[in-house]
Amino acid sequence: MADDKRDWRKNFDLKHPMLKPLWLRLLLIAVCFGWAAVELTIGSRFWAGAVIAAGLYMVWVFFLSSDRHYFTRIDDEEEK
Template sequence: MASFDHPMFKPLWVRIALVAFCFLWAGFEVFTTKSFLWAAIFAAAGGYAGYHLLYKYTPPAGKP
């Protein structure tokens, strides 16, 4: 589905920021708009991204 080996995801702060954004947006949807469907979608995206970018991540192979 997604390519998590893109060089953009190499810095740890980028990976953390992406996951945090998804969960913060899910919270925004719950507390401001009461849209639980969109909150669930963003929370699921944050969980998926967190699993692949923080737990299972391996840096891409560098140039030889």
């Protein structure tokens, strides 16, 4: 029952060391928008909108929000 008090926002936290390389962040965004195009071509507007929203959220976190500096810092600076 103690797990019920977890913060649900942590599920959407994209600040993870694995996501620091620029190429990986761009690939994830491209996959989201590519998948949205696939969903649109088969006529599923709801899922296309959901995947576009996920892609836009990634663009916001990775490149526009105040947390974007997390992804551009070098690991050596974090240890200081």
